[in-house]
Amino acid sequence: MNNLVPLRRALVSVSDKTSLKEFAAKLDALGVEIYSTGGTLKFLRDQGIKAVAVEDYTGFPEMMDGRVKTLHPKVHGGFLARRDLQSHLEAARQHDIKLFDLVVINLYPFEAVTAKADTSFEEAVENIDIGGPAMVRSAAKNAASVAIVVSADQYAEVTAELDQHQGATTLALREKLRLAAYRRTAAYDSAIAAYLEEKNGSQAMRLSLVEKQGLRYGENPHQKASYLVEVGKDVPWKQLAGKELSFNNILDLDIAIRLAADFAEPVCAIFKHTNPCGVATGDDQAQILQYAMDADPVSFFGGIVVFNRPLEKAAAEKLAPHFFELIIAPEFAEGSFEILAAKKNLRLITVDFARLEAAKTKDLRSVPGAGGYLLQDQDLPLWNESDIKLVSKAPADAQTMKDLAFASRVAKFVKSNSVVFASGGRSLAIGAGQMSRIDSIRIAEIKAADAKLSLKGSVMASEAFFPFRDSVDTCAKMGVRAIVQPGGSIKDAESIAAADEHGMVLLFSGMRHFRH
Structure with missing residues (x-):
């Protein structure tokens, strides 16, 4: 198994063109021969980047409105051929199959399309990628010799590797990319199955999860724990300062964000062990913080404070003398961050509340004693005066x-x-x-x-x-x-x-x- 594999030939076919110009230009500058299809081929040529049409290479035209483009032995053989087996190399020569060292694929945006309320079933089906996942899986299977890139987020890492190793990839990188590739295809298939389950009237959820953060321990020191997120999805919050979040911090973070998002008016809430001990609304942020603390002056010690408006300096000054685990807000206004960041262990979190709408879907929890999981809608509605x-x-x-x-x-x-x-x-x-x-x-x-x-x-x-x-x-x-x-x-x-x-x-x- 060869550790360093120089890039000589790449197949590039993407739906998301983010940063593609720069990445493809890097490949072109390295002398990599690029093959491409459809809209990606046109994009590359429009940028002045040389690219060969896959249909010219295979001798088989794209057809059926693009449904059939890359499902061909000359494509998949070029991914799957083992470089250490003479019989594979001989078969490739016999059938004029070119060997690819890099495959850059991102899939039709099925998840984004079906997230729109007005998407028709026919449109959803047309956004089920067939050739893309097939190429991803083929290339990933042969990570010994082929690097598979499935996201624009990976371009920078691959570029840095090519710079470091004179246009070659390492086995360590290819194996890392292989794992990301199979995570992506698993998540993609899960999204399609979940969509069809819902259309069929079934209550089901399929998740593909990956560790975002290892935790020191769980609810208690003797319990091992991790924080997992869905493959390909980012969280709506960011830690700016303080110690790493614990298992219990994340539990409190979750419920605090949910309460803050439930209020349209400015709100401040203090949580302890996932229960609010004080909540107040109003335009004077420092005052509503004081009201929240006054509601339970003993329990707020070591609590979690959340605001659904940017944290103002006056509120930060009121927070500073007290011990809290987390302070959560959409952003920290000028002066407020500096005041609180001086407390080195205090965790400061920003939340993009605008991104929470997409997360208001289902509530899933494990019930290991009962041998399964419980799935339900989130508890979002509140009574209104016309119904009461x-x-x-x-x-x-x-x-x-x-x-x-x-x-x-x-x-x-x-x-x-x-x-x-x-x-x-x-x-x-x-x-x-x-x-x-x-x-x-x-x-x-x-x-x-x-x-x-x-x-x-x-x-x-x-x-x-x-x-x-x-x-x-x-x-x-x-x-x-x-x-x-x-x-x-x-x-x-x-x-x-x-x-x-x-x-x-x-x-x-x-x-x-x-x-x-």
Whole structure:
């Protein structure tokens, strides 16, 4: 097996022309003989780069609207022939098959096309690449002698290698490219199968995952762990400073980003162990940060802070004296980054919230004890006023409805059983993760008292129905003025009667938000 393979001949056929001009020019300058097809051939010639038409080489024309271009023994034989076997080389000479040392292919953009809502089935099918994956697989199989490039992102690395080794590739690079190639074809086929499954009415998900980051350990030090992402897809966040993210950091990062993305208005939230301990909205960023900290002045220590607007200097100055694990924002405004980056262990993360829309698809989780996986839609909707049902005699004014909507939106991101007490666009107390709803309410009451926050005149949102009237009675004693819950209990009438006895507003949203 030859370690260094000089590039003499390359086949280039790509859908994505990003940086192709520069890369092909480099090959041309090295004296590499380039073969190409269709639109890529025209592009290369328009750039003044010499290229041979594959159909001239094979003697077989492109046909059927380009569906058949490269499926020919003179193409695949040139990829697959083993240079260390005389019989292969003799067969190539006998049939006038030229040997290729580099293959540059990226596939029809099936994933991008089918991501568009208005894509027809016929258009999707036409974007299923046949010849491309076949060439990728053939070239990758013979990585001993052939380098296969499947993404423009790889051009720089290949170019650097050619510069270092006088126009040759190393076995180490070719093996690395082979792995990337098979990852790409696996992901491509998975995307096609998933699309057809959906068209067939089946609930299925096929993923091709690769390690993005090795983690020191999992939730606990004795657990091995990795952070995986889909092949060919990038994450919508970037770490700018601080220590490497841990397994638990990434869990908190996920839920924090999801909550921040769920709010159209400016929001600040502080998370601890994937539960929000304080959330506030408003235009004064430093003030809403203070409100979020005030909601649970003990628990925010060592927490995760997220904003859905650029982090301002005034908020950074308020954050700096405290210990936090992560600060998350779309960007760090002038002066804010310098203040926080001075804390060398503090992880600073930017998030491209505009890219999250495409990620709002399915929620997949492993259930190893049950021997499988659970797949569901993400919990994105929230009730609106046209759907909600006022069941109490007391009416709800506009401010009450606004406060209830805020509390409900926060409750979506709290582990069940969950209750959120709020007023004026800020959480006052959150009860999370208890086996009984009344215990979540009691815990929230304790937290409010510890924080010296009065719940009198506040509203409360529950992510699921009340099984008994005790939740309403307890809230009434706290001075809560309004409650929203899904309804649906066989004892709803008792909760309604309790609300009327106390003169409270009670609304049924008809929408549950369990989170486990």
